[in-house]
Amino acid sequence: MSRIDHAAAHERLADLALEPGALERLAGAVERLPAAGNVAPPEVAPASAESDEASLADHVRACARCRADLDGWRQTYAALATATAADADAAGGRLGTLAGERPIAAPAALRSRIKAAIHAEATERAAPVGRTGMGNAATSLPRSLDRDRAVEPASRPALPSRSRGLVPGRSWRVALPLVAALALAVGGLVTLRDQASRLDTARADAAALTSLATTVDRVLADPSHHVVPLTAADGSAQGTLAWSTHDLVVMTAALASPPEGKEYRCWVERGGVRTRVGTMWFAGDLAYWNGSLDDWATISLEGGGRFGVSLEPATGGGGSSPVLLGDLPA
Amino acid sequence: MTGRTGDDAVAEMGDAELVARIVSGDEAALMAVYDRHGDALFGIAVRFLADREAASEVVQEVFLSLWQRAARFDPAAGSLLAWLIGITRHRALDRLRAEARRPRLAAPARAGASATDDGPSDEGSLGRGATSIADDEPDPAEEIDRRWSRAVVRSALAEMPDPERRVLLLAYDDGLSQSEIALRLGWPLGTVKSRTRRALATLRERLVLVPGLLEP
Numbered sequence: 001m002s003r004i005d006h007a008a009a010h011e012r013l014a015d016l017a018l019e020p021g022a023l024e025r026l027a028g029a030v031e032r033l034p035a036a037g038n039v040a041p042p043e044v045a046p047a048s049a050e051s052d053e054a055s056l057a058d059h060v061r062a063c064a065r066c067r068a069d070l071d072g073w074r075q076t077y078a079a080l081a082t083a084t085a086a087d088a089d090a091a092g093g094r095l096g097t098l099a100g101e102r103p104i105a106a107p108a109a110l111r112s113r114i115k116a117a118i119h120a121e122a123t124e125r126a127a128p129v130g131r132t133g134m135g136n137a138a139t140s141l142p143r144s145l146d147r148d149r150a151v152e153p154a155s156r157p158a159l160p161s162r163s164r165g166l167v168p169g170r171s172w173r174v175a176l177p178l179v180a181a182l183a184l185a186v187g188g189l190v191t192l193r194d195q196a197s198r199l200d201t202a203r204a205d206a207a208a209l210t211s212l213a214t215t216v217d218r219v220l221a222d223p224s225h226h227v228v229p230l231t232a233a234d235g236s237a238q239g240t241l242a243w244s245t246h247d248l249v250v251m252t253a254a255l256a257s258p259p260e261g262k263e264y265r266c267w268v269e270r271g272g273v274r275t276r277v278g279t280m281w282f283a284g285d286l287a288y289w290n291g292s293l294d295d296w297a298t299i300s301l302e303g304g305g306r307f308g309v310s311l312e313p314a315t316g317g318g319g320s321s322p323v324l325l326g327d328l329p330a
Numbered sequence: 331m332t333g334r335t336g337d338d339a340v341a342e343m344g345d346a347e348l349v350a351r352i353v354s355g356d357e358a359a360l361m362a363v364y365d366r367h368g369d370a371l372f373g374i375a376v377r378f379l380a381d382r383e384a385a386s387e388v389v390q391e392v393f394l395s396l397w398q399r400a401a402r403f404d405p406a407a408g409s410l411l412a413w414l415i416g417i418t419r420h421r422a423l424d425r426l427r428a429e430a431r432r433p434r435l436a437a438p439a440r441a442g443a444s445a446t447d448d449g450p451s452d453e454g455s456l457g458r459g460a461t462s463i464a465d466d467e468p469d470p471a472e473e474i475d476r477r478w479s480r481a482v483v484r485s486a487l488a489e490m491p492d493p494e495r496r497v498l499l500l501a502y503d504d505g506l507s508q509s510e511i512a513l514r515l516g517w518p519l520g521t522v523k524s525r526t527r528r529a530l531a532t533l534r535e536r537l538v539l540v541p542g543l544l545e546p
Contacts (some may be wrong), residue, residue, distance in 0.1 A: 014527045015508070017534075018501040072538050076530070079537040080502065083479035094503045098480060101488040106372035110386045114364055114393045118357055121397060224384060278383070291383070 004052075009059045009066050010050075017073040027070060029057035108246060109218075109290065113211040120206055205283035213248065213282070215290050217245040228307065230324040239287075239324045241307050248291040248301065250309070252324060255280065255287040263314045268328070270305035274318060280309060304330045342363065345410035352400040358359055360397055366543035367411050368393075370489060371418050374536070377423050378481035388421045395421075416540045418480060428473070482536045494529035 004012070016022040060066040086092050219225050222244030230239035232254060250266055258264055259285030264280035266289050278289040301307065308322035340348070340362045351359035371392060372401065375385035395417050396403075403413055487495055500506045510525060512519040 011527075014530055015523070017530050018498075018526070020505075030360065072534055073530075075538045076534040079479045080483065082476050083483040085476060095483070096499050096503050097489070098484045099487040099499060101484055103369065103488045104373040104376055104485075106368045106389065107382070107386060110372065110389060111361070111364060111368065113386070114368075114390050115361055115392060118360055118397050121394070122355060122357055203483060219454070 004055045004059045006059070006063060009056055009063065010069060013057050013060075013066065013069050013073055014045065015077075016283075017077060023070065023074045023077055023265055026053065026057055026060065027074065029053065030061045030067070030070070033057060033061045041207070109211065109215050112214040113208075116210040116214070120210070124219050208283045208288075209286070211286055212251075212286075212290055215247050215249055216242070216251075219247050222246075226301070226329065228326040228328065230307070230309070230326040232324060233321070239309070241301075241326050243301050248289075250278075250280070250289045250307075252280075252309075253285050255309075255323065257282055258311060258314075261314055262311050264309050264323070265312045265318060266307070266309050267318070268301070268305055268307055270303070276318065301328055302330075304328055346405045349400050349403045349405075360393065360536070361459075363396065363414075364393055364446065367414055370411065370485065370536075371414055373485040373488065374415065374481050375418055375422055376477055377426060384425055388418060388425060391421045392417045393519055409535055412535050412538065415482070415536055419539070422478075423474065449481065457512045485531065486532050486536050490529060490532055494525045494532070496528060497526045498529040498533075501526060509512065 011025075013026075016026060043263055060070055080095065083098060084093050158321065219242050225242060225244040228241045230236045230241055230250070230252065232238040238254035239250065242249050257265060264287060265276055266278040267274040267276050269275075278291050280287045280289050282288075305328045307326045308327055309324040310318070310320040310322045312318045312320055340351070340356075340358050343351070343359070343362065345363070345366075348359045348363050352363070368389060372385055372389050375388045376382055379385050379388065382421075392414055396414065403410065407413070487498075490498075496515070497508075497511055500511045501508070506514065508522045509519060511517075511526075512522045515522070
């Protein structure tokens with residue numbers, strides 16, 4: 001039997017990974033070999049497929065790295081078999097049925113969300129002992145907010161300065177409720193400053209709001225953005241829906257937290273049919289939903305119809321009267 | 331003088347070095363890991379959960395876990411991507427279990443339902459395909475395994491360079507040997523071998539779970 005070195009064994013194992021049954025045969029051969037200390041001296045024999053397999057088994061038996069390698073390939077092959085197993089969706093044993101999709105990119109907003117959350121966490125880690133409550137959450141605001149806070153009262157955190165400069169004049173006026181709601185929410189968090197028991201909630205809310213501020217900033221900076229006021233049943237403007245090419249933001253400070261078992265659901269209604277598009281989240285006094293409109297999404301906010309928010313059972317069902325409603329552009 | 335910035339330097343670091351910097355509290359290193367692997371993790375999560383927002387939340391939780399527990403990463407046990415995929419699986423399964431505990435019984439799961447084909451769920455959080463571990467499933471663990479494997483394989487195939495995907499499909503689906511693939515495609519045998527190995531390595535890195543994953 002000819003000997004095989006580690007590099008050759010490593011390559012050979014990869015080559016076997018797609019041969020049906022080959023890895024199991026090899027594993028069986030390895031198992032049948034005597035213990036490593038009792039391996040007979042290698043014989044010199046003419047090369048053949050059989051002797052190749054025997055020498056590979058011999059090497060794997062004695063080489064911990066190759067045994068782990070073999071295990072990894074066996075797991076890979078088993079997972080491929082699982083993935084292509086025939087069922088109602090009929091993958092039918094062929095990988096080709098799982099191919100043909102395009103890569104899916106993470107939403108652009110996710111990066112800033114993660115960055116804000118990490119920054120909040122890092123700030124908390126670095127905070128001096130004895131610091132409590134929203135003092136930490138407030139310091140987790142992004143740099144643009146910090147800059148504004150330096151020239152404004154601490155009790156009135158400002159919005160990212162970039163959004164002020166980039167909002168076109170026409171849109172700035174209609175976007176005011178959106179911006180005001182965000183400022184109110186951040187201000188509300190600051191009032192929690194001394195309530196240490198709510199630190200975790202406040203920290204999460206602060207991270208969510210900083211992420212939201214980033215999204216609002218991005219939406220309003222997009223020249224093609226739209227802003228639609230959302231009105232309550234009495235006709236008063238109580239919230240804002242804004243969207244750009246990629247992002248959608250709904251915000252209101254008019255909603256109380258939903259009772260147990262209920263949620264505020266966002267929907268688009270066309271031709272009398274409501275399509276659920278999202279659920280409102282809460283951060284401090286602000287209720288919001290931040291969605292994506294990139295090319296993966298099927299939501300369309302143009303083409304008429306109405307955008308609404310209603311209080312619905314969290315377990316499903318719907319059709320309740322809207323608490324907020326806005327007309328979508330045709 | 332070149333315009334190379336500190337961020338460029340971080341972006342060029344190896345995964346192990348980035349993890350070491352994350353352990354010391356370097357936020358830029360964590361974002362560099364996100365830039366490198368975030369799309370892959372999101373692609374798997376969204377295919378598994380069939381819900382874009384839920385997938386975003388899972389990926390955010392994964393990176394928070396990395397931030398808080400990076401010191402537990404063991405390069406000897408597997409690559410960083412494999413480790414992060416394992417955490418993604420944990421978090422995504424947590425989501426499904428939480429959803430299954432809700433009283434609502436949604437439509438039967440469409441295992442392997444394509445997120446790209448179907449678009450985002452219109453059922454709110456964890457929509458189509460998200461209830462496959464409800465009590466009435468005959469073998470939830472098997473179903474979850476299949477759905478996870480499909481999500482990972484579909485994601486890997488989507489991200490794989492076309493030549494690597496072609497040799498993989500010819501070998502797996504048509505049972506062709508590497509020599510036969512070389513003849514069929516007119517490529518040198520060595521090229522076929524290297525592309526097959528790269529394709530397999532991609533699948534293996536994503537499919538084989540790293541032992542000793544951190545607990546939530």
